[in-house]
Amino acid sequence: MSTTPQLVVHRDKELMAQAAAARLITKIVDAQASRGSASVVLTGGRNGNGLLAALAAAPARDAIDWGRLDLWWGDERFLPEGDPERNVTQARKALLDAVPLDPERVHAMPASDGPHGADVDAAAAAYAQELARAAAPENHGPVPAFDVLMLGVGPDTHVASLFPELPAVRETERTVVGVHGAPKPPPTRVTLTLPAIRAAREVWLLAAGEDKAEAAAIALSGAGEIQAPAAGAYGRARTLWLLDSAAASQLPRSLYPAASA
Numbered sequence: 001m002s003t004t005p006q007l008v009v010h011r012d013k014e015l016m017a018q019a020a021a022a023r024l025i026t027k028i029v030d031a032q033a034s035r036g037s038a039s040v041v042l043t044g045g046r047n048g049n050g051l052l053a054a055l056a057a058a059p060a061r062d063a064i065d066w067g068r069l070d071l072w073w074g075d076e077r078f079l080p081e082g083d084p085e086r087n088v089t090q091a092r093k094a095l096l097d098a099v100p101l102d103p104e105r106v107h108a109m110p111a112s113d114g115p116h117g118a119d120v121d122a123a124a125a126a127y128a129q130e131l132a133r134a135a136a137p138e139n140h141g142p143v144p145a146f147d148v149l150m151l152g153v154g155p156d157t158h159v160a161s162l163f164p165e166l167p168a169v170r171e172t173e174r175t176v177v178g179v180h181g182a183p184k185p186p187p188t189r190v191t192l193t194l195p196a197i198r199a200a201r202e203v204w205l206l207a208a209g210e211d212k213a214e215a216a217a218i219a220l221s222g223a224g225e226i227q228a229p230a231a232g233a234y235g236r237a238r239t240l241w242l243l244d245s246a247a248a249s250q251l252p253r254s255l256y257p258a259a260s261a
């Protein structure tokens, strides 16, 4: 069942990143207190990396027990290990190299020079198996119930590597698929599918900057998920859109939240 999106609009992208980082720290600390550990799905892109950099700079990051945090990825650019364009490489640089994570709990998606070579579909299947192994019986499905799954929203409304009209966004069975011919480079990618995304307790969509304004307005105005993948991304308990005022500038008045900071 979909949850109605809640919107928070911040003054600018810096404030949005700082507020989202503070929100994420609280979520992780709460999950660790109540369940012993936390699981978070990271996103690539400018807004996702901005949030990680803000988290790295936040003194409250020390409240997190980094050794009891599982990190997953919503998508990956299928490139060699260490390539600067890989989402995991950028995340390491922005935050992960600076905190005491348990390497066993950092679940990067396979690289194109990994055990599956250039076979992106085999790489996707392997990641699906890794997710399935981590799922608990009470999760009722082949992926863990992620505490927070973050998604950057692309100017074309893509989320993860689910691009409008491509086969990946139509997937209803598999949790991870290979993407061929993505319109944004690189063309070959690995992505969670909408069913996997919807297994998360909370889904947070991040959109900052004027180039995201049209995408946010389309996705939040009743568009279909095949044409506007961001419209199909929601969490079981909560769907939260975190925007800056530029990205919110084309939202219909009826959607614009009263409170903004």
Ligand SMILES: O=C1O[C@H](COP(=O)(O)O)[C@@H](O)[C@H](O)[C@H]1O
Binding pocket: 043, 044, 045, 046, 047, 048, 074, 075, 076, 077, 087, 151, 152, 153, 154, 155, 159, 160, 161, 184
């Ligand atoms: O390529 C990707 O793009 C999206 C959005 O990135 P942005 O720079 O426009 O914010 C990102 O969410 C995704 O993880 C990434 O692989």
